[in-house]
Amino acid sequence: MLFHVRMNVNLPAAMPAEEATRLKLDEKALAHRLQEEGKWRHLWRIAGQYANVSVFDVDSVDELHALLTSLPLLPYMQVEVMPLCRHPSSIRLDDR
Numbered sequence: 001m002l003f004h005v006r007m008n009v010n011l012p013a014a015m016p017a018e019e020a021t022r023l024k025l026d027e028k029a030l031a032h033r034l035q036e037e038g039k040w041r042h043l044w045r046i047a048g049q050y051a052n053v054s055v056f057d058v059d060s061v062d063e064l065h066a067l068l069t070s071l072p073l074l075p076y077m078q079v080e081v082m083p084l085c086r087h088p089s090s091i092r093l094d095d096r
């Protein structure tokens with residue numbers, strides 16, 4: 001199952017720099033692992049914003065929820081999820 005996910009990141013201005021750095025490094029490590037596993041299929045920066053657009057490829061909504069709620073930056077992100085299904089005009093046979 002594919003899901004489009006937008007994440008807007010809002011770190012508090014008062015957060016100590018070391019804590020912000022640690023959170024970002026932890027987030028990066030998990031994002032790398034999930035991409036290597038094929039779960040986090042796309043990760044794009046939205047130009048000019050501290051936000052990303054991602055596509056997750058998971059087996060269930062419960063799995064997506066588990067992944068998203070494991071993200072270290074989640075307490076500082078607004079997350080929007082859109083379920084995706086195949087477009088009848090798509091020529092990409094590998095998408096589902």
Ligand SMILES: O=C(O)CC1=CCC(=O)O1
Nearest residue numbers: 009027028031050051052
């Ligand atoms: O910077 C972001 O958009 C939040 C984020 C997602 C994966 C990552 O490494 O950072």
